[in-house]
Amino acid sequence: MRDIAIIAFGQTENKRTERLLNEAEMIAPVVGDLLKSVGLKRTDIGFTCSGSSDYLAGQPFSFVMALDALGAWPPINESHTEGETAWALYETWVKMQADEEIETALIYGFGRQSMGSPREVMTLMNNPYLEAPIQPDTISQAALQARVMIDKGIATEKDFAEVAVRNLKHAKSNPLAQCSGDFDAETLLKDPTIASPLRKHDCPPITDGACAIIMAAGDKARELCKRPAWIRGIEHRIDVQALGQRDLSECPSAKLAAEAAGVSKGKVDIAELHAPFTPQDIILQKALGLGDDTVINPSGGIHQGNPMMGTSLVRIGEVANRIINGEADRGVAHGSQGPCLQQNIVTVLEGE
Amino acid sequence: MSETKPVKYVNTPICVDFDYTPGKATSNFLRSIKKGQLIGSVCPDTGKVYCPPRSYSVETASPMTEIVELADTGMVYTFCIVNIKFYDQAQEVPYVSAYILLDGADLPIMHLIQECEVEDIRPGMRVKAVWRDESEWTESMENIKYFKPTGEPDAPVGEIMENIRSKSHA
Structure with missing residues (x-):
């Protein structure tokens, strides 16, 4: 089994309602800051995977629109999970086990419950x-x-x-x-x-937010992070x-x-x-x-x-x-x- | 077993309302088109002008803060002729949907072309927006009813698109 670690995590503030920004505008600063924190450029990332639900966004293919946040040119190696983003991280982990050429990966998730009921x-x-x-x-x-x-x-x-x-x-x-x-x-x-x-206290809050994780394999993780998880x-x-x-x-x-x-x-x-x-x-x-x-x-x-x-x-x-x-x-x-x-x-x- | 009849359909109406947030760049565009002005955003890395504008460059993810005003004239990049109505379609057939490259923009927008025979439409054809009456303007792309030919000589579409592609980061 290939050793894979999480080397960085970032997220937006958890807000009841994000009225100013769209998905891409929420995600871009999170991803940008995260890449900077480990000294990577967006073109260094070997695989990208996201998690979201069009039902929450109330619009089809909201994850495709979110790609605007990544600067996906030249075309990138990317996938999406229609659901909770931990499963996107799992998909990425499996992908990295199978493809040893992938040394780093970006996983991001977003949800905006405020737009619907x-x-x-x-x-x-x-x-x-x-x-x-x-x-x-x-x-x-x-x-x-x-x-x-x-x-x-x-x-x-x-x-x-x-x-x-x-x-x-x-x-x-x-x-x-x-x-x-x-x-x-x-x-x-x-x-x-x-x-x-x-x-009320037994129920989850309604939140708009986005988050991202960078994963890396083996020595690449040790190179980019003092103590990888x-x-x-x-x-x-x-x-x-x-x-x-x-x-x-x-x-x-x-x-x-x-x-x-x-x-x-x-x-x-x-x-x-x-x-x-x-x-x-x-x-x-x-x-x-x-x-x-x-x-x-x-x-x-x-x-x-x-x-x-x-x-x-x-x-x-x-x-x-x-x-x-x-x-x-x-x-x-x-x-x-x-x-x-x-x-x-x-x-x-x-x-x- | 006796012969069973299939249940052919169940009626389960679903209605969920959403209060959509278009974001900073699109809000800017919608406020602008309410005043009859088309705008684009400039990628700081490639110089490409995106219409409608985005907050981050599609190609490089850099923040796009520079906004430019665009003309309501342009050329047909490509088009299709729709001959069959789909459900709830308001438009009479045949009609033409086209990708139109506005003068000053590097990304074509989609719109209708009318006031000409469909067989006369071609890539490179010069067109101009036909706006609704100013009293009807709202934050909507529908402020432009359609585009119509200007009668000017055709633009060199291949050369123009090649020039745009060369602006991309490798």
Whole structure:
């Protein structure tokens, strides 16, 4: 297996609404600054891959328009994942395993939930014939999952609130965070429910943002970065489509992905979990086998910002950055998409 | 098994509204065309003039900050004749969609050509924008109804396009 590392990560500020810029205008400064930070020119990049969704953008081929941000001339070696960007990073990793001529790669993701109504847009990911017409939105679906957890005695509404309290506290040290602060669970529980048992603090913020990562292989990574964050394992699994077929209080696909990626092969200093809703944070900690010695979501997790489709890449980037700057030695980044954590990807990163 | 009839269709209407943000460069273009003025942005590396303008060079990713005003005249780069209506098409057939290179621009824009026989249209033909009445101008490309021939001698299209291509970074 070829050694491949993340050598740089950057992102825009997480904003509720970006009204001035279009996609290319959001991405270009992020990519430009990132290339400069590792001393590469855009023409040095061997492979480029992005993640986004036309449903969120409300326009076809939004990823093609985003190419304006790259200066794709002469024509570049490029691909795109219609979905969360962690899967674009996975595609890149596979590509770099297969093609040893590729020494560096750029992965970028972007999402702008503000342009549409996320609850309506996200219903369209369900079965188009039988489910989507009755509009089961993401919050309702996550509430079903939360209800199963309460009924089985796995967690309480206070446990859910504690996840938000922890994330928002961690987000205070994140200069790009959209939401942060000191809260206590008792106070949060006084809020009304949006879809019982979920309250506002249990749900992800609506965010516009973009992010990018540069990867490099072997000695090229060591040349460009003092302490690269090496990818020791990266695996993804998917659960069945119909929610009724799953025990929603568990996430077997995340568990299998974590086992395959080798999460338990060493101490996990930090973990970033792509849990859009607070109950899913509790499910994922168990599925990934994370214990008390792991700091969960040091960046503030989903609560600090949710540039959907880029969010999973931010999780990888936040872990990588802490390894690159020496704060952590080994970390786990989780990404997800689909209703109630249907698809899961787990990346294990380690410093040398 | 008894014979089953296929379910031929299900009706599942979907309506999702989006509030689109065109970005800095396109907003600039739309504000400008509301005043009846076409503009382009200049690539600092190649000197190419892009219309509609972009914030970053398509070829080099450099920020494009210089804006130039463009004429509403130009030449036909290439064109097609549409003979069959598609669903909801407002235009009467046959009509001509063309790539038109505005004078001063290095990237053609797409628009309609009218007020001439379709068989007379050719690459290099000189054309001019026909604008709607000023009272109807909005932030829309539709402020220009179509382009029409000017009757000037044809432009040397091959030479012009070759010149543009030579501006590209290798």
